[in-house]
Amino acid sequence: MTDELSPPMPRPTPTTEPFWQGLAERRVMLQQCSDCAAWIFYPRTHCSACLSPNLVWKEVSGEGEIYSFTIARRPTAPPFRGMEPQLIAVVELREGIRMNSVITNVSEADLKVGLKLKPYFESGLGEHTLLYFQPL
Ligand SMILES: [Zn+2]
Structure with a gap:
């Protein structure tokens, strides 16, 4: 439930959930591409540099x-x-x-x-x- 006077809050999706779960554990998690090593933010299903679907979550x-x-x-x-x-x-x-x-x-x-x-x-x-x- 939101109203216009409450700050908007994130709505985790299956793609973004590891990022938010990490923050709940006081850890910063980022995706990195297994094929080209690019770091990805915001969370995605594919690498923004080479379009590979092979992304892994890493703590930074x-x-x-x-x-x-x-x-x-x-x-x-x-x-x-x-x-x-x-x-x-x-x-x-x-x-x-x-x-x-x-x-x-x-x-x-x-x-x-x-x-x-x-x-x-x-x-x-x-x-x-x-x-x-x-x-x-
Ligand atoms: Zn890549």
């Missing part, structure tokens, strides 16, 4: 750095009212994949492109653990 450190960021001082949508300022970033993991996320446990003054990050497992917003990031 979840460490990376800020590729880009913004500070949202107004709600980005009604469900996020009261959560501002939101420190929203594109994070590039060591494996080279990029994901949108939220940075926490950091002062706005310390936010910068290239800031080294580690995972922060946000489990207080709903039934699923979300992958945020914090300074390394």
Whole structure:
């Protein structure tokens, strides 16, 4: 059950379930192609580089750095009212994949492109653990 004032939560599918299960266990899981070694994110049924269906899940450190960021001082949508300022970033993991996320446990003054990050497992917003990031 959702309403417009609740933040949207992920709905795991058979393809994405290992990613969400990993977060519930405080582990970052990514797919890697067995044929060309490309790292894949978001979870898919086929490699985005060579179209191989031979993808395997591997645990990674979840460490990376800020590729880009913004500070949202107004709600980005009604469900996020009261959560501002939101420190929203594109994070590039060591494996080279990029994901949108939220940075926490950091002062706005310390936010910068290239800031080294580690995972922060946000489990207080709903039934699923979300992958945020914090300074390394
Ligand atoms: Zn591949």
